[in-house]
Amino acid sequence: MLNIHIFIATNKGLVAIQNITDLQDNALQSVITINGSTDLATVSPAYHRFVQKSTGLIQLEFGGDSFRANISRNIDQGMSWQLPFYLAHLIKAEEVASAVHSTVQMPSNDSARNDSTNSSKQDTNITSTISLGQGQPLPGDVVLIATGQINTSSGAIEAVTHLPEKCITASAQIRLWMKKGILVEFFVPASSEVNSGVSKANKAQMLKLLPDLDCAIYPVIDTQQLKEHLLQLLPVQNSERGQNKEMPLESIDALTAPLETHKSHADDKSQIVILLEKTKRHKNLIIVLLALIFTWFMLERFVLTGTSNEQMRFISTIKSGQHCDANASSQVIRVGDQYVTRVPSVSLASSCSMTLITHEKTPQVWLVADTKTLIELSAIEINKERHWTIPLPQKQFVNREYLLIVTEHYLDLADLAAFKSYLSRLESTQKPSVELVAAFFTQIDVNPQYVSQQLLVAESP
Structure with a gap:
């Protein structure tokens, strides 16, 4: 089970979200209590409004009635707790959904027997692939730190104050976690880069400090981008839930x-x-x-x-008409052992799927999106080859571009944290090109192959 711990970044230090309980009673008010006591946090009334469907986001996006959340110490002002609480509710929803998924898929020993017997067996075997941590991370866990206010109408992540101070006060704890092998990511509002009133000296200090700790800083624009990134951290069962995949x-x-x-x-x-x-x-x-x-x-x-990627190829499946059906056409591009392959661009509107096919010993294929999001692709094996599916982006109103990294070297958590840190240090105007990504892998003595493609809003010429 993957434990994901959520921390609120404040200028006085990190505050852990210890747990969230669905009270299953819409007549009750949602509350934040301190360390499991009866004491309410100062921001508790604002949390209730953040949960309510009429004024907030939580009930609208994740369901539930009212909630009791526990935090490690009081938060007395501001709205920057909203982004970390949104993260915590997202993780909690995925935890519940993965438990239900596991129960539904559990085989019954004898379907013809008493339903109550089968039900009791299922209840005792409910498991989740992920869990919202209690704020005491162990090696192998994931820590997500966040600060930001959410526009509950548009989902936009809005700027907050004291951002450099929050990063600096968190740095000592982040350093301890990283030494223990705990993956740490820090989410901040993208708007803070241009609209926070932060002095250039403090901002430079903040951006220099955290990457040096291998803590990846992620400026987020809205909740949709946040969810797209977060779901890539989750095990395959969660990140692919809801997709109807048929295995040949x-x-x-x-x-x-x-x-x-x-x-x-x-x-x-x-x-x-x-x-x-x-x-x-x-x-x-x-x-x-x-x-x-x-x-x-x-x-x-x-x-x-004695394996090679001489037969590596890239297949784009294109609509024939308005639908992705049996009449769809396929474009096959030979990749082979080329160091860099630039696949011809395709139209987002006409694309059905993209697949990279490698030999069966290829351990990993990574996708780096133009938003600097890093995604590990999943594959199925067919005739001693691995078929890696490239996910189509959800935002299709602008041209998109991505880069595939095909490596015989398995990237572990340390490699992953270092790479994410490297991506986070790129300028906001820089896209992760082959040249920039290759510069990182040269530092860790890894020599992957690269495959890139553009996805266009308009039909490609």
């Missing part, structure tokens, strides 16, 4: 084949051990068997490392 029969065979191979290898190993024990007095036979074992390991190593 060939892909199922391809997915199960490695399991059968692994079982076969395990059986081979056990048989060899038994045979060695029975014949350990026969020197000549031992020599022969050792030679066979050495040959087997060398062949296995050759199979694992």
Whole structure:
């Protein structure tokens, strides 16, 4: 389970959102209490209005009746708590939904038996893939820090005051978390960059400090952009929930084949051990068997490392008419072992799907959006190849561009945090081009392939 902890950035330090409970009673007022006590936070009445469908966002977007939230210490003024509380409610909604998803998919031992028996079994096995943390992160957890006011009519993230001070007071704690292997991200209003009244000296100090800690700073424009980014942090079950994906029969065979191979290898190993024990007095036979074992390991190593992306290709599926149906056409672009491939641009209106096909040993493919959002793509295996689906952007009213990073090197949490930090330090006018991204991977001795494409509002010429 992935624990995600939410902290409110204040100029007096970080305040943890410890938990959120749905009171399931619309007649009750939503409240914020302090450390589980009966003491109400000063901003508690404003939180109730933030939850209400008539004046706020929470009920409108995530449902529920009224809520009780606990925070680690009092917040006595301002509205910058709104962005972190929106994050906390989003995580809580995903936690509940993943538990329901797990329960619905749980197989019944005997569907013909008493429904109440099956129901009780399900209740005791409800699990979630994510959880809203209680503000005490451990190695492997994720920490999201935020500050910002939300326009409850448009969803825009509005500027707040004291932003540099909030970043600076949080820096010591961020440094401790990063040393423990805890991924930290800091969300700030994008409008603060141009409309905060912050002195240039303080702003430079803020932007210099946090990236040095490998804490990724994300200026967010609105709640939609925030959700798009956050869902990429979640496990596949959550980030792909609601998508109706059908896996071809060939892909199922391809997915199960490695399991059968692994079982076969395990059986081979056990048989060899038994045979060695029975014949350990026969020197000549031992020599022969050792030679066979050495040959087997060398062949296995050759199979694992002797892979190449000579057959890598990019497929764009384009509408034929107004619909993505059987008449849709496919454009295949050979990528092969090229260092950089620029795929011809396509129209957003006419695009059905984009797929990158690599060999089966490719561990990861990353997508860097023009908004500097980093997305790990998911894949299915078909005929010993991996098919990576490129998600179409939700905002399609302007031209978009993305960059795919295909690497044989598995990026761990440290690599990921460093890369996000690097992206966050780019100028707001800079887009993550091949040249800029390659500069980062050179620093960590990784040499990936790059595939880029433009998605146009108007039809491409």
